[in-house]
Amino acid sequence: MNSYEKIYDVVTRIPRGCVATYGQVAALAGNVHWARVVGYALHVNPKPGVIPCHRVVMKDGSLSTAFAFGGENVQRALLEGEGVPFLPDGKVDVAGCRWKIDF
DNA sequence: TTAATGACCTATC
DNA sequence: CGATAGGCCATTA
Numbered sequence: 001m002n003s004y005e006k007i008y009d010v011v012t013r014i015p016r017g018c019v020a021t022y023g024q025v026a027a028l029a030g031n032v033h034w035a036r037v038v039g040y041a042l043h044v045n046p047k048p049g050v051i052p053c054h055r056v057v058m059k060d061g062s063l064s065t066a067f068a069f070g071g072e073n074v075q076r077a078l079l080e081g082e083g084v085p086f087l088p089d090g091k092v093d094v095a096g097c098r099w100k101i102d103f
Numbered sequence: 104t105t106a107a108t109g110a111c112c113t114a115t116c
Numbered sequence: 117c118g119a120t121a122g123g124c125c126a127t128t129a
Binding site for chain 1: 111
């Protein structure tokens, strides 16, 4: 589906050391209402290893607690490994690491 | 085609 | 601030 392709493309374009929210990815994909669809697309994750799902977080910076690809701690470790700072709340420092579109 | 599901977001109490 | 309800869209059965 083209919708998924767009979502995957956007997620793959997320630079290392940055995080994007579902809503933002959805907005970049073309529709802000695709927030749920983005989650669904990542849930299918037909291209593991190619799609950095760990860079996609909630609007608040929290990680996906419902269906982490292997555990929230793993996602946190991956992000930390890429240079993404974490807050004591266990959330990503979205305030300083939010993906900024570079046109 | 209809109904149900989902890794969301916003508003309200 | 925590919990609940509703809305949004695409995919699947």
